[in-house]
Amino acid sequence: xxxxxxxxxxxxxxxxxxxxxxxxxxxxxxxxxxxxxxxxxxxxxxxxxxxxxxxxxxxxxxxxxxxxxxxxxxxxxxxxxxxxxxxxxxxxxxxxxxxxxxxxxxxxxxxxxxxxxxxxxxxxxxxxxxxxxxxxxxxxxxxxxxxxxxxxxxxxxxxxxxxxxxxxxxxxxxxxxxxxxxxxxxxxxxxxxxxxxxxxxxxxxxxxxxxxxxxxxxxxxxxxxxxxxxxxxxxxxxxxxxxxxxxxxxxxxxxxxxxxxxxxxxxxxxxxxxxxxxxxxxxxxxxxxxxxxx
Amino acid sequence: xxxxxxxxxxxxxxxxxxxxxxxxxxxxxxxxxxxxxxxxxxxxxxxxxxxxxxxxxxxxxxxxxxxxxxxxxxxxxxxxxxxxxxxxxxxxxxxxxxxxxxxxxxxxxxxxxxxxxxxxxxxxxxxxxxxxxxxxxxxxxxxxxxxxxxxxxxxxxxxxxxxxxxxxxxxxxxxxxxxxxxxxxxxxxxxxxxxxxxxxxxxxxxxxxxxxxxxxxxxxxxxxxxxxxxxxxxxxxxxxxxxxx
Numbered sequence: 124x125x126x127x128x129x130x131x132x133x134x135x136x137x138x139x140x141x142x143x144x145x146x147x148x149x150x151x152x153x154x155x156x157x158x159x160x161x162x163x164x165x166x167x168x169x170x171x172x173x174x175x176x177x178x179x180x181x182x183x184x185x186x187x188x189x190x191x192x193x194x195x196x197x198x199x200x201x202x203x204x205x206x207x208x209x210x211x212x213x214x215x216x217x218x219x220x221x222x223x224x225x226x227x228x229x230x231x232x233x234x235x236x237x238x239x240x241x242x243x244x245x246x247x248x249x250x251x252x253x254x255x256x257x258x259x260x261x262x263x264x265x266x267x268x269x270x271x272x273x274x275x276x277x278x279x280x281x282x283x284x285x286x287x288x289x290x291x292x293x294x295x296x297x298x299x300x301x302x303x304x305x306x307x308x309x310x311x312x313x314x315x316x317x318x319x320x321x322x323x324x325x326x327x328x329x330x331x332x333x334x335x336x337x338x339x340x341x342x343x344x345x346x347x348x349x350x351x352x353x354x355x356x357x358x359x360x361x362x363x364x365x366x367x368x369x370x371x372x373x374x375x376x377x378x379x380x381x382x383x384x385x386x387x388x389x390x391x392x393x394x395x396x397x398x399x400x401x402x403x404x405x406x407x408x409x410x411x412x413x414x415x416x417x
Numbered sequence: 418x419x420x421x422x423x424x425x426x427x428x429x430x431x432x433x434x435x436x437x438x439x440x441x442x443x444x445x446x447x448x449x450x451x452x453x454x455x456x457x458x459x460x461x462x463x464x465x466x467x468x469x470x471x472x473x474x475x476x477x478x479x480x481x482x483x484x485x486x487x488x489x490x491x492x493x494x495x496x497x498x499x500x501x502x503x504x505x506x507x508x509x510x511x512x513x514x515x516x517x518x519x520x521x522x523x524x525x526x527x528x529x530x531x532x533x534x535x536x537x538x539x540x541x542x543x544x545x546x547x548x549x550x551x552x553x554x555x556x557x558x559x560x561x562x563x564x565x566x567x568x569x570x571x572x573x574x575x576x577x578x579x580x581x582x583x584x585x586x587x588x589x590x591x592x593x594x595x596x597x598x599x600x601x602x603x604x605x606x607x608x609x610x611x612x613x614x615x616x617x618x619x620x621x622x623x624x625x626x627x628x629x630x631x632x633x634x635x636x637x638x639x640x641x642x643x644x645x646x647x648x649x650x651x652x653x654x655x656x657x658x659x660x661x662x
Contacts, residue, residue, distance in 0.1 A: 315507060319521075
């Protein structure tokens with residue numbers, strides 16, 4: 124979790140924090156530069172890395188299908204859970220982050236205080252602790268409230284692991300995302316808002332048509348960074364009864380006692396996912412970020 | 418309508434402890450061109466920004482087109498009748514010139530896209546920049562950007578145009594192209610309030626010049642009289658510096 128806190132300021136530096144987008148992939152450096160060498164001109168290093176990792180997985184499976192093929196078949200469900208968990212959470216995180224970011228720049232003092240309190244509280248508690256709280260403590264609280272108010276559905280609430288894991292991830296990452304959006308919106312010169320308002324647009328029209336489209340380009344790199352971190356941090360939900368990639372790996376190991384094979388394959392599978400995600404983000408940045416940055 | 422279109426009465430504005438406007442009263446009639454000058458920090462930009470409520474005045478009255486800004490139910494309804502041109506252009510960087518001109522027409526005036534485009538094109542022709550309709554603002558020179566900004570404000574068919582030091586951020590050779598557009602606008606009878614130190618423009622276009630200092634109007638009158646024969650010492654001192662330059 125630690126690096127997330129540092130990614131408040133949009134900038135290239137943040138990208139370096141992810142292993143998937145380190146020195147091996149110089150794509151990030153060229154973003155925003157119209158004189159960039161056209162892609163496809165030569166096979167860039169990212170492809171070699173992906174081919175290398177994918178090749179290694181295939182090699183391991185062909186070389187010793189017992190246990191590697193067995194592991195892959197076993198953790199396959201977990202891989203799907205990890206992807207679904209990441210994508211679902213991320214969509215909600217973007218919404219929470221946008222609302223939180225707008226709250227953090229709100230002139231209304233109550234809205235500002237609520238948003239700030241949320242961000243400060245969430246940033247001060249480890250994600251793992253938050254996830255455990257949502258899974259073990261929140262249902263008890265809900266049941267107690269339901270019991271006190273005689274609301275049967277709440278009193279008989281049973282914890283749904285995936286649902287509470289998504290809540291936990293969204294609650295935590297939403298706070299970091301709020302700060303990214305706040306910084307992104309504030310990086311747009313205030314003259315843009317004034318020009319929009321002087322043309323008769325209301326606050327929300329100005330945000331929707333003028334500020335956010337420009338802020339979007341600014342926040343793309345740190346938002347992409349968050350996505351990759353989220354993808355990796357979903358492994359924490361394995362301790363709260365979600366059968367994700369990491370938990371399936373642990374289950375396999377508990378039966379077959381082969382830690383090296385299991386965790387090597389699990390690590391490589393995460394690496395493939397993050398490499399693909401990094402590539403997707405770099406493409407988005409190129410498509411949306413290059414033109415008309417003024 | 419008769420009477421002044423802008424009516425400002427005893428307006429005060431504070432920024433913290435700074436008394437930016439210290440009891441300003443003025444009127445602007447329909448079709449009048451008023452140039453406000455004064456040293457930096459004299460409150461002239463603040464006064465201009467109070468007219469379209471970008472700054473909220475602390476006391477006094479500002480009435481635009483018959484609507485009290487303090488009690489206006491919908492400030493946006495006032496703003497769309499008042500165009501504003503900024504020192505730093507403030508074109509929308511993510512939109513083409515054409516989209517800069519049509520955005521507010523479509524979402525504020527609710528004009529159909531085709532009509533908005535026609536209005537935009539004729540205005541771009543008017544400011545002499547129709548060839549750049551598909552360019553992005555950062556592909557234009559400062560003078561071109563400011564002309565687009567003027568066209569963008571005009572596209573809303575405002576009753577009043579405000580100019581906040583429109584040429585201060587421009588290279589000398591680009592100032593004239595912007596002033597020419599403003600001059601043409603003044604000759605068409607547009608009601609204009611201009612904060613500027615361009616004496617040539619003031620002489621050619623202004624019906625009245627206002628000299629401000631320390632948040633107050635020191636002196637006002639027709640440009641020829643104010644420039645050649647100012648009454649107050651403060652005005653003389655300022656003008657001697659500006660006219661020398």
